[in-house]
Amino acid sequence: MNKPEKTKYIFVTGGVVSSLGKGLTAASIGALLERRGLKVALQKFDPYLNVDPGTMSPFQHGEVYVLDDGAETDLDLGHYERFTHCKLTRLNNLTSGRVYLTVIENERAGKYLGKTVQVIPHVTEEIQKRIRDVAAETRADVVITEIGGTTGDIEGLPFLEAIREFALEVGASNALFVHVTYVPYIRAAGELKTKPTQQSVAKLREIGITPQVLVCRCDRPLEKDLRQKISLFCNVPVEAVIEEKDVDHSIYEVPLMLQRERVDELICHYLGLATPPADMSVWQEIIRKLIAPQHRTRIGVVGKYIDLQDAYKSVYEAIIHGGIANDCGVEIVKVDAEQIEKEGPAGSLQGLGGILVPGGFGERGIEGKILAAQYARENKLPYLGLCLGLQIAVIEFARHALNLEGAHSQEFDPATPHPVVDLQEEQKKITQMGGTMRLGLQPTQLKPGSQAAWLYGAFLIQERHRHRYEVNVAYKRQFEEAGLVFSGTTPDDRFMEILELPGHPFYLACQFHPEFLSKPHQPHPLFSGFIAAAHARLYKKSK
Ligand code: GLN
DSSP: OOOOOOSEEEEEEEOSSSOSOHHHHHHHHHHHHHHTTOOEEEEEEEOSSSSSGGGSOHHHHOOOEEOTTOOEEOTHHHHHHHHSOOOOOGGGEEEHHHHHHHHHHHHHTTTTTTOOOOIIIIIHHHHHHHHHHHHHHHOOSEEEEEEOSOTTOTTTHHHHHHHHHHHHHHOGGGEEEEEEEEOOEETTTTEEOOHHHHHHHHHHHHTTOOOSEEEEEESSOOOHHHHHHHHHHHTOOGGGEEEEEOOSSOGGGHHHHHHHTTHHHHHHHHHTOOOOOOOOHHHHHHHHHHHSOSEEEEEEEEESOTTOSSTTHHHHHHHHHHHHHTTEEEEEEEEEHHHHHHHOHHHHHTTOSEEEEOOOOSSTTHHHHHHHHHHHHHTTOOEEEETHHHHHHHHHHHHHTSOOTTOEETTTOTTOSOEEEEEOHHHHTOOOOSSOSEEEEEEEEEOTTSHHHHHHTOSEEEEEEEESEEEOGGGHHHHHHTTOEEEEEOTTSOSEEEEEOTTSSSEEEESSOGGGGOBTTBOOHHHHHHHHHHHHHHHHHHO
16 A cells, blocks of 8 residues: 655646746745645756756746756746745756656666666656655645646657656645646637637647646636636636736736635645635735835846846846835836947936846956946946856956956956956866856855945855856955955855945945845845835935
């Protein structure tokens, strides 16, 4: 006899088209279940063959989200961490590439004892092991597993087969399939159409998965007759046809929207989970501040991927959180670094309360970012630099305050006469890509009396890193003599982690990525401080 299953499993699949917001739906379900007092764990399976998204360009895949343990993961894990309290590790993101790598390594190590190694059962077992590992590691009441891609994709099949078998094994009362689908509005017909949903559900049933909850993405209300039609054709009760309309203001409305549709109640009913209703007052307060904030400001994000929605996902979210902390609505203005190169900074940066230079790799747009940093420093415009944004501030200061002509980072100019940002010794030996940067949570000690220490309210902090280059300590004295303060360093003083400029209302940059630790209900102190300064600047100007 198998031992009775304590953990419940929810599988979230997606149909019809990609970019439906499956990750947000999974995260929102997680948020609702958490508010019902359950411990949740969230996990993402990605069907592509990269071993992890770390080597993928933001053009391909949006931002790479970094976890405490240094895992470079899919950006949906960012939603999971922002919406819930679950702690994620490299166990929580699995790609086909990783699965095959493990299976092939096992085969080479002779672990299959001469058997023919096949997708079923060897690949599927490896996938199932990951679900079990997360359950065991987190001891969660509910493990929510999101399957990336769209039903019908060839690459996704082993994952679907794996979860089908898994559900069978744990029993119907312990596993639930939630399918996120699209109900498009066809203008010529003047109505919402259910056929794509019917077909994607049929596709799932063909491979033996019967979704019990259908979350229907749509741009207008899903009326009763349509719900009934979907219910009939897709074989789910009408109350399990859930409307998930495009949000009006913010993605943080999704949990509240799903609660109105009673999705959490339904899930708990199916899985036999007896819990009190979810108290969502914290979320309601967040939405209130987003819809009707007391104050307003405008923040320019100076980048090179400004046309891409997802490239700076966590940065945009953290800015919004900084707004929530100050009851301040933030308009995010995407500023093209290359345009600044062509036209100078004044035009693009006009009317902003502050600018943020996010992380990045590669030379394109660098000079524009340096001009933006110079403008911010000289015009007392609040500046927050993240990772590359710190290196930019250092280069700018070296060139214009220290008069070190041609100062640069070795990443962009290996022959620079003043390598104020250079490669760390341990990085020089590395030739392989993927997981080889300085990654994950690292300690930083803060200087007493500094703005950073004041904002954090602490002297020792931990933040997530993802970079290869560092401030060159050979120039440290020169920088300090000219007034720049390195207010955060590694405890051994080897690496500069935060810089700030006394006398400036807010000129602060960090070598790490604070955006990965910000949540709507726990805004990150650096973002809160930055938005407060940006608001103060525009407020003063309007007086
Ligand atoms: N390209 C820089 C480095 O490798 C900055 C990286 C980043 O911004 N994440 O150090």
